Amino acid sequence: MKILALNEDCFLIQVSDTIDLALTDKIAFLVKQIEMQLGDALVDITPSYSTILVHYNLLKIAPLVVENLLETAVLSTSLNSVFKGQNKVIELPVYYNVSVGWDLPALSEQTGLSIEQIIQLHSDTKYRVCAVGFAPGFAFLAQVPAAINIARHASPRAVVPAGSVAIADAQTAVYPADSPGGWQIIGNCPVKLFDLNNDPITPFAIGDSVKFRSILLDEFLRLGGQIIDEK
């Protein structure tokens, strides 16, 4: 564990230098601790796989005080003391089909698995939210079963449609909005995951779990899903 001063008003807590799913509980717990202890002296907090960026208000608290507080919070949080019951399980419907999962045929060819087997493996796994970022509501989910790990496209697509469920190595995610992206698309989730009129704007928080449920075309369309042809 290391605490680095990044600039005038930010610290980076490096909880670990490897990705370890067990860490997400600790990081989620630490985020809540830090929010509570810094109160309105906290400007912003950005947790990720193994780090927490803490942005504080220099007018309200001195850097040394923050550093001490962070050190104490980290040292007093052992993995065992973390209360695990606080994180939710989010179930998301996914229409896994070549019409919306443009990369399913290539993934099938590369892994030697049938499309049905890929769907089974992807939807049987319970994932953890390891980070939310890149774009609003974009949750990095792990761990994708090794049999269906696939590298990103060498060159990203200009537009990945909103709702696309995609894989990059051992991570999976749902694109919350149309955006450029290089992940391999295997399906589409018709549920809106980013709404600026909601508070919070996305259902995901670090430490939550996500389970995908395979749905058929009629449910997909009923939930507002759309088939978009690849340009």
Added chain:
Amino acid sequence: MKSNSGLYVLNAGVFSQLQDLGRYGQAKQGLSQGGVGDPLAAGWANYLLKNSADKSLIEISFGQAEFIAECDLQLAITGAEMSAFIVMPSGQKKAQSNNRSFVLKKGQGLKFGFASSGVRAYLAVKGGFNIRKKYGSCSTVTRNFIGGLDGTGSNLKNGDRLSAFEQLDRLITTKIPEQFIPDYNSPLTLGVIEAYQCEYFSSRQKAMFYNIEYTIGTQSDRMGLRLTGKSIGGLSKGIISEGIALGSIQIPADGLPIILLQDRQTLGGYPKIGCVARCDLNLLVQKSAGEKIRFKPTCLADQQQRYLQRLRFFNQFK
């Protein structure tokens, strides 16, 4: 007094946005912070009108914007020099210099030319504009579909109407003391607070980084500034995606730095050599493509003092 009238956008120019100090507390949901590119110039604009530092104002990038007052307004222009002038209803023109408060009477126009020094100018109004905030801010972040006049991240458009508080009290003209007005054309060496993966860069790479004269690339925007010049080479290994602080200097595999600004994404997986000192960033965003910059190491504690002093100065009006 609240009023529905205020400032009418006759021409939004190259691009102009509503901004304030930024949107905070939502980074863990993936929302970018946004906010004025040059907090020093924006700070002065609000200061000249005795506004609190968080009041919304217009960030005019590159120039050519034109506005009409729909009621008497007290205004201030700071930042880039865009040779602003007031247009009387008679058509008569009168130059309006930056860095002082002034009155724009009902029916008068305010027109900006192209930026001749600096890139971003700030137009502030006494009391700020009356804009509905989203998550505590009206900052426009186009990529996140948030902020601005309609809350969906649009830049200002011709025909927009920004409601302001009508100002009937007499204006006492305030000016920025000459010695505090930066010269955006002077050479810029940015202080670097070494952090993040700095220790993973070899001493040779670091020496090169501090020796090279970089040029600001054309692919630069409110998210980040790309630099061109000699490559210092990348690191052999990527890093686990982590939170990106304002002013972070990324060194991707091509070995050319990218400085991350207000509209940056919240997380990133490129190695970073450190962060640009906050008080130097405002001068950086006033540089345009093709201009040269250099880096030098700086001391964190000194920069913290410098930044704190600035924060205290601009936060004196509530």
